[in-house]
Amino acid sequence: MATANIRNLNCSQVIAEAIGLEMERDPRILVLGEDVGRIGGVFGATRGLQERFGDKRVRDMPISEMAFTGMGVGLALAGYRPIIEIMFADFVGVCLEQVYNAMAKIPYMSGGTVRMPMVVKTAGGCIGSAAQHSQCLWGLFAHLPGMKVVVPGNPYDYKGLMASALTSDDPVVYIEHQSQMGKKATTFRAGAVVPAERYTVPIGQAAVVRSGRDLTIVTLSACVEHALEAAETLAGEGIDAEVIDLRGLVPLDMATVCASLARTSRLLVVDEDYVSFGLSGEIVARAVEELGPTALRQVARHANPDVPVPAAAALEQAVLPGPASIAAAARRMAARS
Amino acid sequence: MTSLFEHFKAMARLRAFDEACLDGFHKGEIHGELHTGIGQEAIAAGMIPSLEAGDALVSTHRNHMHGLAKGVDAHALMAEIFHRETGLCRGRGGHMHPFDLGQNFSATGIVGASLPVALGYAYAFWMEGRANVGIGITGDGGANAGAFHECLNIAGAWKLPFVVVVENNAYAISVPIRHVLATPTIAERAAAYGAPGWRVDGTDPEAVAEAFARAMEHARAGRGPAIVEATCQRFQGHYEGDHDSYRSRDEKRRMKAEHDPLAITRRKLVAAGDATDLDAILAAAKAEMAGILERVRGEPRPDAADALRYRFAS
Numbered sequence: 001m002a003t004a005n006i007r008n009l010n011c012s013q014v015i016a017e018a019i020g021l022e023m024e025r026d027p028r029i030l031v032l033g034e035d036v037g038r039i040g041g042v043f044g045a046t047r048g049l050q051e052r053f054g055d056k057r058v059r060d061m062p063i064s065e066m067a068f069t070g071m072g073v074g075l076a077l078a079g080y081r082p083i084i085e086i087m088f089a090d091f092v093g094v095c096l097e098q099v100y101n102a103m104a105k106i107p108y109m110s111g112g113t114v115r116m117p118m119v120v121k122t123a124g125g126c127i128g129s130a131a132q133h134s135q136c137l138w139g140l141f142a143h144l145p146g147m148k149v150v151v152p153g154n155p156y157d158y159k160g161l162m163a164s165a166l167t168s169d170d171p172v173v174y175i176e177h178q179s180q181m182g183k184k185a186t187t188f189r190a191g192a193v194v195p196a197e198r199y200t201v202p203i204g205q206a207a208v209v210r211s212g213r214d215l216t217i218v219t220l221s222a223c224v225e226h227a228l229e230a231a232e233t234l235a236g237e238g239i240d241a242e243v244i245d246l247r248g249l250v251p252l253d254m255a256t257v258c259a260s261l262a263r264t265s266r267l268l269v270v271d272e273d274y275v276s277f278g279l280s281g282e283i284v285a286r287a288v289e290e291l292g293p294t295a296l297r298q299v300a301r302h303a304n305p306d307v308p309v310p311a312a313a314a315l316e317q318a319v320l321p322g323p324a325s326i327a328a329a330a331r332r333m334a335a336r337s
Numbered sequence: 338m339t340s341l342f343e344h345f346k347a348m349a350r351l352r353a354f355d356e357a358c359l360d361g362f363h364k365g366e367i368h369g370e371l372h373t374g375i376g377q378e379a380i381a382a383g384m385i386p387s388l389e390a391g392d393a394l395v396s397t398h399r400n401h402m403h404g405l406a407k408g409v410d411a412h413a414l415m416a417e418i419f420h421r422e423t424g425l426c427r428g429r430g431g432h433m434h435p436f437d438l439g440q441n442f443s444a445t446g447i448v449g450a451s452l453p454v455a456l457g458y459a460y461a462f463w464m465e466g467r468a469n470v471g472i473g474i475t476g477d478g479g480a481n482a483g484a485f486h487e488c489l490n491i492a493g494a495w496k497l498p499f500v501v502v503v504e505n506n507a508y509a510i511s512v513p514i515r516h517v518l519a520t521p522t523i524a525e526r527a528a529a530y531g532a533p534g535w536r537v538d539g540t541d542p543e544a545v546a547e548a549f550a551r552a553m554e555h556a557r558a559g560r561g562p563a564i565v566e567a568t569c570q571r572f573q574g575h576y577e578g579d580h581d582s583y584r585s586r587d588e589k590r591r592m593k594a595e596h597d598p599l600a601i602t603r604r605k606l607v608a609a610g611d612a613t614d615l616d617a618i619l620a621a622a623k624a625e626m627a628g629i630l631e632r633v634r635g636e637p638r639p640d641a642a643d644a645l646r647y648r649f650a651s
Contacts, residue, residue, distance in 0.1 A: 030464075056464045062494070067453045067487035074457020074471065077436075077443060078393065082457075101447050102454065110436040111427030112647035114443075146648065169650035 007196065012044035012181040014155045014194050018162035019046060019083065021198045023053050026081060029166055030057040032068045033085025033121075042087055043123055043181040065095035069120070073102045076118045081166060089124035089137045089175060103171045104146030115169045120147075125177035125222055125272055126320055131308035134178075136221070136271075139278030141173045142249035148172045148203055149249040153180070153224035154191030157247055160201030168203065177222040189228040190245065204251035208260065212242035215266035215298070215333060218257055218283055220246040223270045223321050230326035239334050241268075249279060254286050261287055266298040266337070268329055270321050275303035298337060302329040339386040342611060344542035345602045346618055347385055348378040351402040352599060353622035354411060357630045358401070358418055358432075362577050366634070367419060371432055372399040376572035379598035380504055381406040383545025383567075384472075387553040391469040393441035393458035395451040398433045399504075399571075400444035403474055407442040409435065412629050421636040428639040429647060448509075449482025451475055452501060456488045459499040459556075470498045470556045478509025480523045492562035493530035499562040500552045504539065506571040511583035524566040532562045539567030540598040570596040 009017070023029045030053075031046055037060040040047025050058035061068040065086060072084040086092050092099060099120060107116050126134040142149045148170050152158045158176070165172040185192050190209040209224060210231050217227045224245040231241040242260050246253065261267055267287060269280040280301040287296060302321050310316050355373040362371045374381070381402035388394070388407060396403040404414050409425070417424030418432040425435050433446035441458065445451050455473030462469040475485065480503050492499035503523050507514055520526065527534025533555060535548040545567050552563035570592040574581040581589070603615055 062487075062491060064487035064491060066484045067456060067491055070450065070453020070484065070488075071457035071460055071491075074393070074395070074454040074459075075461055076457075077438065077454065078441075078458050078461040080461060097447055097450055098453060102445060102450065105434075106436065106443075107650065108647050109426060109430040109434040110647075111424075111429040112650075113426060114436045114438055115650055148649070 007194065008184050008186050009155065009194060010182050010184050011155050011158050011176070012041070012047070014159045014185065015045040015162055015176065016040065016047050016049060018159040019166070020049055020052060022163060022166040023049065023057065025198070026166070028079060028081045029083065030059070030075070030080060031083045031085065032059045032061050032071060034061055034063060034087050036060060036085050041085065043176065043178065045121070045176065045181065046085070065091060066098060069095040069098040070102065072118050073098055073106070073116070076116050077114065081117045083119045083121050083166070086120060086122040088133050089122045090132050090135045092122065092137065099147070100144040104144055107170065108146060116171045117169050118171045119165045120171070120173045121176070122173070123176045123178045123181065125179055126309055126316065127178040128313065128316065130311040134309035136175070136273035138175050138249055139273045142279065146171065147250065149175070150203055151175045151220045151246070151248050153177065153221045153245050153247065154188045155185040155194045156191030157201050159194055160199050161203065161247065163198060163200040164203050167200070172203070175221070179222050189225055201247070203248060204253055206247055206253035206256040207245045208242060208256065209245045210241065210243040212240040212264070214240045214264060215268055215330060216242045216244060216257070216260040216264045217268045217270055217326070217330070218244045218246065219270040220248070221272060223272055223326070226321060226323045227270055227326050229323035230330065233323070233327045234330050237331070239330055241330055252282070252286070254290055257283065258287060258290050261291060261296065265296055266333055267296055268300045268302065268333060270326055270329070271301070271303040272320055273303060274306050275301055276306050278303070298333050300329055300333055302326060339546060341543060341602060341606055342613060344379070344382050344546070345599070345606060345615065347382040348542065348599050348602065349619050349622035350625065351378040351381055351405060353626040354405060354415070355401055356623070357415065357626040359577070361419060361630060367432070369431065371418070371577045372575065373573050373577070374399050374402045376592070376597065377504055377506060377539065377569045378402060379542040379602070380502065380539045380545050380567045380569060383542040384502070384549050386546055387550045389469065391441070391467065392472060393455065393469070394472045394474070395455040395458070396442070396444040396474045397448065397451055397476060397479065398444070398446045399476070400435060401432070404435055404437070404442050404444070408440045409437045409442050411626070412632060413437070415629050416633045416636055419633050420638060421633055422639050423636045449475060449479040449484050451479070452484050452488040456492060456497065456499055459492060459497040463495070463497045468557045470500055470553055472500045472502060474502045474504065476509065477503060477505040477507065477514040477523060481509070481517060489530040489532065489562055489564070493532055496559060496561035498556040498559070500556050501562065501564045502549070503564065503566040505566050505568045507568070508571065508575070508583065510575045522566060524564050527564045530562060532564060534564035534566065536566040536568065539569035540596050540601055542598065542602060
């Protein structure tokens with residue numbers, strides 16, 4: 001504990017530390033992206049790596065995402081383990097072709113003869129940058145088959161899941177939350193302690209970050225901290241919420257979710273991504289499929305109501321889940337029960 | 338230097354391979370579509386002498402001849418095209434998506450998307466200081482995709498060993514390429530990337546071989562990327578079943594009469610007094626590919642119970 005307090009890194013430093021440890025261990029790992037070298041990433045998550053590993057393994061790319069995402073595919077075919085950084089998740093629109101048609105499909109299309117150990121590292125989530133720099137899009141990646149989708153929500157997981165992503169033989173999309181990159185480890189309610197040495201967090205395992213009896217809040221990324229804050233408020237009102245951090249979408253750990261629902265029978269999915277045709281609907285559908293249509297007493301979703309993220313702060317707050325809105329959603333459920 | 342006769346032999350095999358595929362296609366043995374390279378044999382054949390095992394080649398939807406040129410086993414490739422468990426990709430990829438890691442050969446069905454993958458190989462070779470080349474093949478249509486510019490700019494900026502071969506068969510499906518190009522040629526774009534570019538007659542294997550050799554030497558020597566634009570004619574429709582109404586009957590007749598690389602090469606060989614029995618060469622190639630097709634016909638198709646296999650390594 002003392003170690004972590006002394007270190008008190010922010011999340012971007014934790015990620016850079018994880019990548020550095022993996023690059024030391026495995027010379028096949030390299031990083032290609034915009035501004036990843038000289039300044040160490042616009043969020044700082046590759047800071048110091050170019051100085052340590054040279055400008056071939058940590059390469060500042062021109063604004064040519066289609067080319068360098070495809071280069072990642074070629075590098076993986078050539079035996080490397082590239083990290084391709086797409087600065088903002090929103091930018092994947094210009095190179096989605098290489099992500100979903102090449103990276104994600106080649107392992108299957110090759111009949112398992114080709115592995116694609118490639119990490120697409122990107123930053124999603126809202127930080128007040130409006131419609132084109134605030135999208136989560138993890139539901140989009142998860143809808144397209146062939147990639148593991150990892151979405152950490154605290155410092156411990158940022159480090160351990162990056163280590164797992166870089167040892168995976170499958171393609172992994174690793175989505176950071178912009179608002180957490182500069183956030184200090186000690187300010188987190190969950191996963192605040194980050195060991196200096198290497199460790200891994202397995203991909204596809206959700207975590208119960210708060211135990212509770214009355215309802216299950218299923219969420220991920222920055223909304224985990226929001227949900228934990230909401231749960232503290234709700235506890236004072238006699239509502240005991242369990243909070244599950246999915247830590248990713250593919251594979252989706254429904255065992256942990258269903259075990260919780262078997263006890264609480266009330267499900268609130270909180271998702272910063274768009275509500276329709278995405279993660280929240282998927283959780284509900286799988287819960288019903290796995291537990292049966294009568295197992296749940298209440299189901300609710302709290303997510304972006306299918307609008308581009310607005311620029312004005314008041315409008316942004318109105319469409320994105322936060323501690324107050326999550327508590328309000330839980331209260332509405334409690335009032336109906 | 339590879340003799341014209343050797344080129345003829347290579348082209349005979351390439352054509353016989355795609356004709357065998359056509360034979361199976363018209364008998365309903367291939368599920369889905371098929372793109373053949375008939376008429377474009379001189380380009381793949383002209384590449385053979387300069388390709389090394391360590392080079393990487395990333396091709397297009399029309400990739401069979403490039404795969405064979407790169408050393409992909411003809412049986413494994415044909416078995417994949419006929420969706421057999423014995424195919425390169427166990428029948429999961431099909432004719433547009435062959436992957437052969439051992440030969441550094443792959444392809445994509447998305448037009449223009451081959452070049453970034455080839456550039457990734459070029460980056461790897463450059464990092465390792467290896468004298469190998471990443472070769473990306475595209476058609477004239479794919480040369481209008483943004484990736485063409487992105488890749489050549491990157492390769493030019495860092496002098497990566499990257500060669501782009503443009504098979505200019507004059508049509509992007511139905512659109513005459515001359516209607517949608519800003520310049521008379523694609524090769525002349527090379528100047529924008531500090532690279533050499535050559536436009537050659539892609540029905541002449543010797544011309545292709547010479548230009549491709551120069552491009553490969555340039556890239557291998559660490560002098561950066563190069564473009565080879567080879568003009569040719571695609572004898573079949575864009576895909577089997579294409580009505581091909583965008584080309585007149587007269588145009589198609591002249592195409593086969595005047596631009597058939599095998600017929601042109603044969604005339605040259607005869608004029609030069611080559612006494613070899615060229616019909617025997619053609620017959621041998623045909624027999625080889627027919628034999629492979631017969632073998633493939635007897636091989637098992639994937640089991641439906643395995644449809645979900647190979648999604649993830651773990």
